[in-house]
Amino acid sequence: MMHGLINRSLQCFLRDTYGAALWGDVVADADLPVAEFEAMLTYEDALTFRVLDAAEARLAKSRATLLEDLGTYLVSHPHNEGLRRLLRFAGVGYEDFLHSLDELPDRTRLAVSDLDLPQMELRQLSGNRYRITCSAYPPGFAHVLVGILRAMADDYGALVMLDHAGHHQQEEVIEVTLVESAFAEGRAFDLGARAG
Amino acid sequence: MSLSRPDRDAALSPGRRQPAEDAAGEGRGRAIAEAAGLPREAPGDRTGDATGPVLIGQAAHPLPPMPQGALDILAPMHLVLDATGHVIHAGPTMQKLRPDVPMAGQRFLELFELSRPRAVDSMAALLASAGIKLHLRLRDAPRTALKAVLAPLLPDEAGRAGAVVTFSFGISILDGIQTYTLHSGDFAPTDLTIEMLYLIEAKTLAMEASRTLNLRLQGAKIAAEEQAFTDTLTGLKNRRALDHILARLIRTGQDFSLMHLDLDWFKQVNDGHGHAAGDYVLQHVARLMLDETRAGDTVARIGGDEFVLLFHNLTKRARIEEIATRLLVRLEQPVTFEGAVCRISCSMGTTLSSAYDAPRADQMLADADAALYASKHSGRGRHSFHVPPPG
Numbered sequence A: 001m002m003h004g005l006i007n008r009s010l011q012c013f014l015r016d017t018y019g020a021a022l023w024g025d026v027v028a029d030a031d032l033p034v035a036e037f038e039a040m041l042t043y044e045d046a047l048t049f050r051v052l053d054a055a056e057a058r059l060a061k062s063r064a065t066l067l068e069d070l071g072t073y074l075v076s077h078p079h080n081e082g083l084r085r086l087l088r089f090a091g092v093g094y095e096d097f098l099h100s101l102d103e104l105p106d107r108t109r110l111a112v113s114d115l116d117l118p119q120m121e122l123r124q125l126s127g128n129r130y131r132i133t134c135s136a137y138p139p140g141f142a143h144v145l146v147g148i149l150r151a152m153a154d155d156y157g158a159l160v161m162l163d164h165a166g167h168h169q170q171e172e173v174i175e176v177t178l179v180e181s182a183f184a185e186g187r188a189f190d191l192g193a194r195a196g
Numbered sequence B: 001m002s003l004s005r006p007d008r009d010a011a012l013s014p015g016r017r018q019p020a021e022d023a024a025g026e027g028r029g030r031a032i033a034e035a036a037g038l039p040r041e042a043p044g045d046r047t048g049d050a051t052g053p054v055l056i057g058q059a060a061h062p063l064p065p066m067p068q069g070a071l072d073i074l075a076p077m078h079l080v081l082d083a084t085g086h087v088i089h090a091g092p093t094m095q096k097l098r099p100d101v102p103m104a105g106q107r108f109l110e111l112f113e114l115s116r117p118r119a120v121d122s123m124a125a126l127l128a129s130a131g132i133k134l135h136l137r138l139r140d141a142p143r144t145a146l147k148a149v150l151a152p153l154l155p156d157e158a159g160r161a162g163a164v165v166t167f168s169f170g171i172s173i174l175d176g177i178q179t180y181t182l183h184s185g186d187f188a189p190t191d192l193t194i195e196m197l198y199l200i201e202a203k204t205l206a207m208e209a210s211r212t213l214n215l216r217l218q219g220a221k222i223a224a225e226e227q228a229f230t231d232t233l234t235g236l237k238n239r240r241a242l243d244h245i246l247a248r249l250i251r252t253g254q255d256f257s258l259m260h261l262d263l264d265w266f267k268q269v270n271d272g273h274g275h276a277a278g279d280y281v282l283q284h285v286a287r288l289m290l291d292e293t294r295a296g297d298t299v300a301r302i303g304g305d306e307f308v309l310l311f312h313n314l315t316k317r318a319r320i321e322e323i324a325t326r327l328l329v330r331l332e333q334p335v336t337f338e339g340a341v342c343r344i345s346c347s348m349g350t351t352l353s354s355a356y357d358a359p360r361a362d363q364m365l366a367d368a369d370a371a372l373y374a375s376k377h378s379g380r381g382r383h384s385f386h387v388p389p390p391g
Helices: A004-017 A022-028 A045-059 A063-076 A078-089 A096-112 A141-156 B025-035 B070-074 B123-128 B169-181 B193-227 B239-251 B266-273 B274-290 B319-332 B361-377
Strands: A120-126 A128-133 A159-168 A171-180 B078-081 B085-090 B112-116 B133-138 B145-152 B163-166 B255-264 B298-301 B305-314 B335-337 B340-341 B344-352 B383-387
Touching: A004 A022, A004 A045, A004 A063, A004 B340, A022 A045, A045 A063, A045 A128, A063 A141, A078 A096, A078 A128, A078 B193, A096 A120, A096 A128, A096 A141, A096 A171, A096 B193, A128 A141, A128 B335, A141 A159, A141 A171, A141 B340, A159 B133, A171 B123, A171 B255, B078 B266, B112 B383, B123 B163, B133 B335, B145 B169, B239 B361, B255 B361, B274 B298, B274 B305, B274 B319, B274 B335, B319 B344, B319 B383, B335 B344, B344 B361, B361 B383
Parallel strands: B344 B383
Antiparallel strands: A120 A128, A128 A171, A159 A171, B078 B085, B078 B163, B112 B133, B133 B145, B145 B163, B255 B305, B255 B344, B298 B305, B335 B340
16 A cells, blocks of 8 residues: 555645646546545555556656656655755755665654655765665655755755666665765754744 | 863873862863762772772773763763852853853852752752752743753862763753754764654654644535434434425425424433433434334434424324324333433424415424424423414
């Protein structure tokens, strides 16, 4: 079963980015039994993929692009300030953030006990090069992660190069080169400023 | 703080006092060094001598003194006090609570007000509270509440001891963070404060999502109830359903009679035996009315103990009188609920659609109601027909 939070994120991404009309088309094309997903319920996996298929067709975008845009949206859209803040709790710098990916599923479970994120593993290849491997299920998760990593780099003011290095058996691989950790100003993170 | 020069005046052994440094912050190396050994044990338990490092928890090896700055790393929210109760060093995060005024040099009890334990007005009393949880707040605004714990330092030759006090915001952490704009780096990496803040935000978001869902579900439930035609307690039709059926009967021009039935002595059941008994009686009455009517008839509960019965295609007075009599006889049979015998009766009033040229729902309901009240006035426990005005 797919957690409602994931489906709801997808819905909000499509609606906030492309408008309510597009979301309405996607609901119809995907033949969804509901007009909206509830964040705190679970749904058949197939529904999520029908939504992705419908959105790809409507927007003429590849699955990879769509999912990466979703990842970026999750961090950078004003509606998701709460989520951005939760990710920023990971550490003071982008490197801290990368190293915190290992514990992201556990952190997520602390907040929502039945939301299982794929396990991620970070390996430092050399001084500024990292390889992230994550489970290939749900398929495409790595593309979402690339979007998140890119947006978080902006958030921290770091300059990174990201490369989805493709499938490797049951895993997907992302390569990260941290060119400069303090490249730009980045966005503020004030511990005390809770997102409404 | 001089973290970059950790060995500056490090490791002065407790015996090598330098009196000139005592008053100001320069003696803090000694003070921190002494924090390594706590003179907690009774004299007989001591493994070391009176001036040497004292062992914590009967450790087999004396601990070496700590270098300057070690406490700043381990407990950034700490103060070191001298034997007179003055602050001789403030940890970096502690000092952030009063960024404009150095805490060093001030008297601890003038900076803080203790709420637990009370009546602590001297260094001796402070030292006596070593190891227990201290509840205190800063005396000047913002008067942040803090938790703290104090450990005495080794006494000097004169037997006078300073102390180390470590602090936390405790449950007031959210206020603390907002008041002093603290950052991750202000807490020791082992401190769970940041995790706690994360958890508070994460749980707030998750709760918000759940609340949104609950509100939507509640809205849907109310909408569903508003559209429902069934009385949830008795399973009979409700007022909404009655209005629909009545309107349809009138629209299609069918003959029917409308009986308004009101329970007598029901209030006494509720008051005397409780609402559970009352509910039980209502359910019993509902079953009975369904028994005594035909499948095509309508039985609706329109108020607490008020019912309306529609007899479709029936306007014969004698037949209706029969039904009313049977209803009355059966309703008056006592009902037992959890040992309590409940006795009720009913008053009824009926009007016939055939009595009107053009029947109207509100008119028929009002006429049946008037007939019902005629029954009530003539002594209850009976049935009356509406008497159309002459002409």
